[in-house]
Amino acid sequence: MNDDMTSPTGARNVVSTHSVYGAPCWVSLTSRDLKATEEFYSAVLGWQWRPARLGDRFRIALADGAPAAGIAAVAGMWQMAVTWLPYFAVVSADQAAGRVQERGGTAAVGPISFPPGRAALLADRDGAAFGVWEGELFTDWETWRRAQPAFIRLHTRDAFDAAIFYGEVLDWATGKPGACEVGYEGGEVVLRSAGDVVARIESGALEAAPDPAVRPHWQVHFFTTDVAACVRAAQLHGGSVLVEGEDEAVLRDPDGAQFTVTLRSER
Secondary structure, X not given: OXXXXXXXXXXXXXXXXXXXXXXXXXXXXXXXXXXXXXXXXXXXHOOEEEEEOOEEEEEEEEEOOEEEEEEEOOOOOOOOOOOEEEEEEOOOHHHHHHHHHHOOOEEEEEEEEEOOEEEEEEEOOOOOEEEEEEOEOOOOHHHHHHHOEEXXXXXXXXXXXXXXXHHHHHOOOOOOOOOOEEEEEOOEEEEEEOOEEEEEEEOOOOOOOOXXXXXXXXXXXXXXXXXXXXXXXXXXXXXXXXXXXXXXXXXXXXXXOEEEEEEOOOO
């Protein structure tokens, strides 16, 4: 994972994950066509690009000069799904992977050592994929989070069951220094770190039974100052619009990866 699509590590401005453990610390995208992916996200989100140390198939996306996300054109070569994936900072990737398996989830890849840290690709017991990272972050956590990602939201069948699962895996609501706080606001389970909303979990109304039709997944939201412009750019560059609103739109890139653009004022 190194300085690339799926890892928050790098050689400069690194900080320990211990101050933010349990919180999302990076997002990554697997794609099939690097050039098309770069062109699409440059047009839609205004990203610029720099090389990553793993080779020609990898890029770091920059938003206003700050690292925003990782991209890797390996979906076909590695037979991986084309998708956006969030990573959570943990004290121990091995411990997190073990907790996932103990609670009925899946350890798909790893944990694997990528100095100066360790990473694993996991799935919760309903099949929603996510990653964990143990070690030093690519850039200051506040700088990364405010550069581009707005937040991540888990769409699942039972929000409270999911919150218990992730809480036990990621040490949410433990009261330990740096642990995330969990609450229930506006019909969603809300995860806060240092007072800021960093993730949401939703499954419908509180009194509703779990919806078997929902395909659980983590949805990555990106900030924008103009939702309509993002929609137009996505359509012009081979993407599609799944849901369009005044303050938010759900888009799909040409490879099929789904993401959301949200007005910067939305938190």
